[in-house]
Amino acid sequence: MSDKILMKGNEAIAEAAIIAGCRHYFGYPITPQTEIAAYMAKKMPKIGGTFLQAESEIAAINMVYGVASAGKRVMTSSSSPGVSLKGEGLSYLAGSDLPSLIVNVQRGGPGLGGIQPSQSDYFQSTRGGGHGDYHMIVLAPASVQEMAELTVKGFELADTYRMTSMILADGTMGQMMEPVNLDLDVKPAHEKPWATTGTQMAREHNIVNSLSLVPEELEELNFKRYDRYKVIEENETMFEEYKVEDADIVLAAFGIAARVSKNAVDEARKMGIKAGLIRPITLWPFPKAPFKAAAEHAKAFISVELNMGQMIEDVILATESKCPVTLCNRAGGMIPDPKQVLNSIIEVNGGMK
Amino acid sequence: MAVVFDKPHALIDVPLHYCPGCTHGIVHRLVAEVIDELGIEGKTIGIAPVGCSVMAYNYFNCDMIEAAHGRAPAVATGVKRADPENHIVFTYQGDGDLASIGMAETVHAAARNENITVIFINNAIYGMTGGQMAPTSLVGQVTQTSPYGRDPKACGYPIKVCEMLSELVGPEYLERVTVNNVKNIRAAKKAIKKAFQNQIDGKGFSLVEVVSSCPTNWGMTPKQALDWIDSDMLPYYPLGVYKDRSAEQKEAE
Numbered sequence: 001m002s003d004k005i006l007m008k009g010n011e012a013i014a015e016a017a018i019i020a021g022c023r024h025y026f027g028y029p030i031t032p033q034t035e036i037a038a039y040m041a042k043k044m045p046k047i048g049g050t051f052l053q054a055e056s057e058i059a060a061i062n063m064v065y066g067v068a069s070a071g072k073r074v075m076t077s078s079s080s081p082g083v084s085l086k087g088e089g090l091s092y093l094a095g096s097d098l099p100s101l102i103v104n105v106q107r108g109g110p111g112l113g114g115i116q117p118s119q120s121d122y123f124q125s126t127r128g129g130g131h132g133d134y135h136m137i138v139l140a141p142a143s144v145q146e147m148a149e150l151t152v153k154g155f156e157l158a159d160t161y162r163m164t165s166m167i168l169a170d171g172t173m174g175q176m177m178e179p180v181n182l183d184l185d186v187k188p189a190h191e192k193p194w195a196t197t198g199t200q201m202a203r204e205h206n207i208v209n210s211l212s213l214v215p216e217e218l219e220e221l222n223f224k225r226y227d228r229y230k231v232i233e234e235n236e237t238m239f240e241e242y243k244v245e246d247a248d249i250v251l252a253a254f255g256i257a258a259r260v261s262k263n264a265v266d267e268a269r270k271m272g273i274k275a276g277l278i279r280p281i282t283l284w285p286f287p288k289a290p291f292k293a294a295a296e297h298a299k300a301f302i303s304v305e306l307n308m309g310q311m312i313e314d315v316i317l318a319t320e321s322k323c324p325v326t327l328c329n330r331a332g333g334m335i336p337d338p339k340q341v342l343n344s345i346i347e348v349n350g351g352m353k
Numbered sequence: 354m355a356v357v358f359d360k361p362h363a364l365i366d367v368p369l370h371y372c373p374g375c376t377h378g379i380v381h382r383l384v385a386e387v388i389d390e391l392g393i394e395g396k397t398i399g400i401a402p403v404g405c406s407v408m409a410y411n412y413f414n415c416d417m418i419e420a421a422h423g424r425a426p427a428v429a430t431g432v433k434r435a436d437p438e439n440h441i442v443f444t445y446q447g448d449g450d451l452a453s454i455g456m457a458e459t460v461h462a463a464a465r466n467e468n469i470t471v472i473f474i475n476n477a478i479y480g481m482t483g484g485q486m487a488p489t490s491l492v493g494q495v496t497q498t499s500p501y502g503r504d505p506k507a508c509g510y511p512i513k514v515c516e517m518l519s520e521l522v523g524p525e526y527l528e529r530v531t532v533n534n535v536k537n538i539r540a541a542k543k544a545i546k547k548a549f550q551n552q553i554d555g556k557g558f559s560l561v562e563v564v565s566s567c568p569t570n571w572g573m574t575p576k577q578a579l580d581w582i583d584s585d586m587l588p589y590y591p592l593g594v595y596k597d598r599s600a601e602q603k604e605a606e
Contacts, residue, residue, distance in 0.1 A: 024434060050434045054427070055461035062424035062458070066431020069418045070398070070440070074431070092421050196416035196432070198396040198440060207410045209419040 004179035009147045010035035010077075012180050013103055013167060014043070016151035017075050019184050022101070023049035024067045024074040026060040028082060031115045032171040033105035036077040057082040061089030061102075068098040069208040071195025073155050077103035079171075080121050081112060083129070090164060091130030095210025097225070099158035101151065102136070103167040105174035108333035116333025117171030119255060122310035125168050126284040133222050135229055136164040137236065138283040140254040144178035150281070152184050159190045161232055168283060170306060172256040172335065229285075238281035239290055243269065247276030249345055250294045251328075252315045253304035254280050256335060261304045264341035273349050283311070291318035300348045301325040304341055306334070324348075361385035363394045363414045370408060374568040374575025377406055377474065379532045381413070383542045384445070384472060387549050388415065397441040398432050400425040402455075404447040405480040420444075423455020426462035429469045441552055443470040449479045452488040452512050459514075464523040466557035470548045473514060476565040477586065484570030488512045491589055496570070515562050515595040525557035527595040531564040531587065533579040540592075556599060564590050 007015070014036045017025070025044060027037035037053065044051035050067075054060035060076045067074035078086060083104045093100055104125065108118040128134045137157050139150040147169060154165035196206045212218040240258075243265055244250060253261040258279040268275035278294060280287050295301075300323050303312035309327040316325050328344035330336045360366055364385035371377045388394050397415040401407055403422035410417035420428040425444035433442045451459050451473050462469065478496055479485040485498040489511045493502040503511075515527045526548060530541035541563060548559035564586050566578035573581060594600075 024431070026431070052430070052434065055457055058424065059427040059430075059458055059461065062421065062427035063431035063434070065420070065424075066400075066418070066428040066433075067435045068431075069428070070432050070435035072435050074435075088421055089424075096419075196398045196418055197436065198398060198416055199394065199414075201395040205414055206416045207419070208417070209410055211407060211419055 004181050006177055007144060007180045008035055008175060008177050009144045009169065010105065010174040011039050012144045012148040013077070013151050014039035015182060016148035016184060017101065017155070018043060018047065018049070019182065020073060020152045020155040020186055021189060022073040022075050022155065023047070024072060025050065026052050026054050026063040026076050028054050028057050028060050028078065030079045030082045032107060032174050033077050033079045033103065035174070036103060057085035058088065061086040064100050065089055065093055065096070065098060068093065068100045069096070069196045071192035071197055073101075073159070073189065075101040075103065077105065079105050079107045080109050080118070083121060083124070087130035090128070090136065091132050091134065092210050093164050094128065094130070094134035094136070095132065096208050097162040098208065099162050100164050101154045101158055101167070102164055103169065106168065106170045108331065114333040115171065117256060117335060118306050118331070118333055119170055119257065120307035120310070120331065121168065122283065122305070122307060125166055126286065126314070129166075134225065135284050136166045137161070137232065138166045138168050140168050140281060140283050141173055142255050142258045142279060144173070144176065144180050147173060148180050148182060148184060152186055156187055157236060161228055170255050233285040236282060237285045237287045237289070239287035240279040240281060241290055242277040242279065244276035244278055244290070244294050246274055246297070247294065248274045248299045249276070249348055250298045250301050251275065251277045251304055251341070251345075252280070252291070252301060252311060253277060254283060254311070257304045257306055260336055260338055261341055263338035264345060267338060267342045268345045273345060275345050280311075286314045286318065288318040291315060292320065295319040295322040298323055302328050302344055302348060304328045304336060306336075307331055361389045363388035365412055365414050367411065369412060371405065372569040374566065374578060375405070376476070376532045376563070376565040379538060380472065380474060380541070380563050380565065381409070383538070383545050384443070385413065386542065387546045390546065391549055391553065393441045393549070393553070396439055397443065400429050400432070400442065400444040402444070402446040402450040404450050406445055406447060406474065407481065409445050423450050423453070424458055425450065425455065426458040426467070426469070426471065430462060430467050433467065433469055437468065441549070443472060443549070445472045446474065447480070448473070448475045448477065448487045448489040452514050460518070460521070463518050463558045463560070464521050466523040466525060468552055468555060468557050470552050471558070471560040472545065473560055473562045474565045475514070475562050475590065476567040477511070478567050478570045480567050480570055491585060511589065513590065515560070518560065519595040523558060524560065524596055525598050526551050526559040529562040529564065529590060529592050529595065531582055531592060533566065533582040564592075
């Protein structure tokens with residue numbers, strides 16, 4: 001068994017990225033994720049990698065676009081307002097089918113908002129983040145260990161499907177310290193014959209491009225991209241179930257909200273209320289199947305979120321409106337405590353026939 | 354029979370989409386000739402902008418990337434840093450792309466002395482979208498969005514990119530050229546070649562501003578447009594070397 005190291009979530013992401021073979025990081029300071037940049041600034045020069053503090057989030061994401069075009073593993077990280085600035089680049093990465101890893105350690109919004117933890121970029125992330133028809137693979141860690149593991153997974157999925165993976169964490173995940181096992185399983189990188197690395201006068205020129213002026217052709221590109229998304233939905237959906245099997249009341253929560261919810265489930269069980277939890281690990285693709293299955297026996301769902309109710313829409317869709325779905329939330333940087341979630345369970349339980 | 358004149362290998366043999374009299378074709382050819390002469394086509398990656406030359410990726414034989422509007426220097430930074438020893442990277446950008454929406458990327462790539470080559474086409478207008486005011490449109494110039502002539506009280510003054518960047522410590526080489534006659538075309542090629550050679554030599558950020566024509570959106574014949582460069586553009590945008598660090602250092606020695 002490998003030794004565990006006590007690390008901050010942000011540092012775990014940075015170290016896991018290096019372990020995954022990422023040697024190019026471009027960032028811009030913003031709380032609460034700046035530790036990632038600081039870690040990369042220290043490490044990259046020592047291992048022959050690139051750390052560059054870009055002039056803006058916009059420049060950083062376009063530097064990512066450049067390295068990704070050249071076929072190398074590359075990442076950037078930011079927090080909510082900075083990710084909005086990256087939106088243009090995210091769309092171009094999608095349009096050019098380029099793999100990359102983007103980290104969003106969310107803080108409360110809108111606008112400049114605050115610097116405390118939030119999950120209020122759920123809509124933005126799971127619906128692509130920029131203009132146009134596209135998705136990113138969105139991964140939601142709920143521990144420092146998962147911050148590391150999903151970073152490696154994110155790079156692999158990005159390379160496999162030629163798209164952006166996003167780690168959607170929150171300020172808690174970024175800042176908290178937990179023991180981490182960094183003995184991570186990294187699969188060998190894919191060949192990238194499409195990359196712009198110079199023809200060496202040995203092949204036709206490669207073009208990385210998102211412009212397509214003939215509508216029939218652009219439509220075809222969109223169709224093909226969504227065919228690929230279907231494969232991802234079938235093969236890459238990840239979630240955790242906790243005491244769902246016989247549950248009457250099923251909580252839906254990801255990230256820090258899932259940890260709080262787990263406690264509330266245990267407390268409810270002690271009181272004789274059959275509660276359970278589905279924790280989506282991929283927010284896109286959203287794990288529809290466990291929700292659909294749970295809706296066959298559950299009487300109600302509660303979506304526990306650090307926002308004004310965003311994932312709840314996907315829960316309603318996934319449960320096909322077979323059960324009532326209510327929201328238990330805090331916003332603006334506040335986190336619901338287990339008691340609030342328990343009260344929500346009791347309330348929903350009392351309201352049941 | 355000896356071939357005395359041919360299309361450069363680095364330029365793909367397809368019809369260009371540019372308007373009659375547009376100077377993009379000349380500058381494309383100069384860049385391609387330089388790539389051929391330096392023997393770097395196999396390791397060159399070009400970055401196309403958004404604007405009239407957006408489809409430059411269809412014209413150059415080297416690997417090509419199409420960047421978001423104004424972001425070419427940031428994309429070029431990524432490509433260069435991905436493999437600094439083996440990548441020769443150039444951007445090809447217009448005035449709206451480089452000096453308006455992408456000004457931050459331009460200035461900071463220059464400030465970092467990023468080892469890339471920037472070809473900057475200044476024709477004082479947004480061509481692709483149909484002739485709107487550019488950051489380099491002259492005072493009084495009539496465009497679709499300055500129908501009464503550019504009024505400096507409302508829209509300020511045209512930006513002199515070479516002069517502005519020359520105040521930075523960072524960049525290696527800045528020169529303004531034009532392509533409105535044979536003599537000037539030869540001088541432009543020399544500058545472009547130097548801008549690529551600097552990158553090969555690891556000297557850093559080299560930008561060549563090419564004062565260019567847009568007969569279509571200037572509302573002129575090709576000949577009138579080339580004359581207007583002499584009569585109106587060059588007095589405001591004087592040709593010359595605005596920075597050449599290596600030459601300055603040599604002189605100082």
